[in-house]
Amino acid sequence: MAAVDDEFEVPVVEPRGAVDTFVARRAARQAVLTGFTRARNTMTLVAEVDGRVERVFADVGDTIGEDGRFAELDDTFVRLDLENNRAEQGRLKSELAYHRKEMERYRELVKGRTAAQSTLDNNVRAHDTTLQQLKALQVEERRLQERLVRHIIKAPKGWKVKHRELEPGEWVTRGQTAATLGNYSTLLVPFALSSREFSVLKKMGEAIELRLPDEGGTVTAHVERVAPGYDPETRKINVDLEIASGDIVMRGGIRTELLLPLPDPGGAVLVPRSALLKAYEEFFLVRPEGGRVRVMLLGGRPEGTVRVSSPDVRPGDRFLTEPDGGGGRD
Numbered sequence: 586m587a588a589v590d591d592e593f594e595v596p597v598v599e600p601r602g603a604v605d606t607f608v609a610r611r612a613a614r615q616a617v618l619t620g621f622t623r624a625r626n627t628m629t630l631v632a633e634v635d636g637r638v639e640r641v642f643a644d645v646g647d648t649i650g651e652d653g654r655f656a657e658l659d660d661t662f663v664r665l666d667l668e669n670n671r672a673e674q675g676r677l678k679s680e681l682a683y684h685r686k687e688m689e690r691y692r693e694l695v696k697g698r699t700a701a702q703s704t705l706d707n708n709v710r711a712h713d714t715t716l717q718q719l720k721a722l723q724v725e726e727r728r729l730q731e732r733l734v735r736h737i738i739k740a741p742k743g744w745k746v747k748h749r750e751l752e753p754g755e756w757v758t759r760g761q762t763a764a765t766l767g768n769y770s771t772l773l774v775p776f777a778l779s780s781r782e783f784s785v786l787k788k789m790g791e792a793i794e795l796r797l798p799d800e801g802g803t804v805t806a807h808v809e810r811v812a813p814g815y816d817p818e819t820r821k822i823n824v825d826l827e828i829a830s831g832d833i834v835m836r837g838g839i840r841t842e843l844l845l846p847l848p849d850p851g852g853a854v855l856v857p858r859s860a861l862l863k864a865y866e867e868f869f870l871v872r873p874e875g876g877r878v879r880v881m882l883l884g885g886r887p888e889g890t891v892r893v894s895s896p897d898v899r900p901g902d903r904f905l906t907e908p909d910g911g912g913g914r915d
Contacts, residue, residue, distance in 0.1 A: 605905070606903050606904060607857055607860065608902070609903075611852075612855045612892045615844055615847070616845045617843070618843040619840060619842055620841050620842075622828070623774070623838075624837055625769070625771040630740055631760055632658070632760065632761045632763055633735040635757065637658060637757075638755045640753060641655070642654050643749075645747065649743060649745070650742060653742050655738045655739065656763060658738070658757070660736040663729060663733045670722055671726065674722045677722065681715045681716055688709055691704055691705040691708050740766055741768070744767060744768050747766060751764070769836060771828065773826065777819055777821040779821055786824065795826070795841040796842040796843075798840060799840050800833065800839060804833050806826040809825045809826060811824050852894065854894070855893075856891060858889050859907050860905060861880075862877070867879055870893070871904060872902075872904055873903060873905060
């Protein structure tokens, strides 16, 4: 629940002839909404291949380095497959060179009518078959190289590890969760706002101040994103504020407070304490022409103003500042 404090605008006191009058102002309340910082983005890392974990380069709370490596899986068998593939490619390249020479030689012999066309055709077929086998091995080499790369579980540099799920020596399968990361380079603070609170927030502009009650001080934020719908349970709008500047540790879970000045829902107004006339345990305001208006006292403020409510008092109405000349006030 949001804590609520009252905030008010001091009534304007204006001289009016021989007596002072003031204009009643609408009372306001200040809603204090609490939110906690969280990462700008989160990401789940998964293993893309099966294998045994050889090394883990970052623990919970660590920042991913420039190379982006989080963990490394054993790649011995992939490297052996690559070595075998390249050896087979070497054999086929040698065989391809032989078939090419034979093909050219028989082509000359066929032109001189000293060799049969069928012999040339067999050499052409052998050459083409070897070439296709070589191309298939080259494709397989690229597949093995890509598989070798995927034995390194990589993450965006600068992100921090929130949860780590791997240990060296552990066997992991493809699709298994390796870690959860968070981007704490900027922080978001989520709030659930009513329609009225959201309208007030939009009027606050790009620079929105958030208090840090536990850390001390304030930070500046702005509206980063607004959910297009609303929460069917709370019937509120989900809004994320992004902290843009300020002295704050870039981590999640820091308590912040958003102050929103809202109109008093009961229609109360603010008047100077001196304007209240007390008679028989009841309070009155006096109009400049002399008529009394009974009001209900809702509470006073150190600044010398009080909140009052009455169906006959509206914001903008004018009353006497000191109806009894300064005597007899409570």
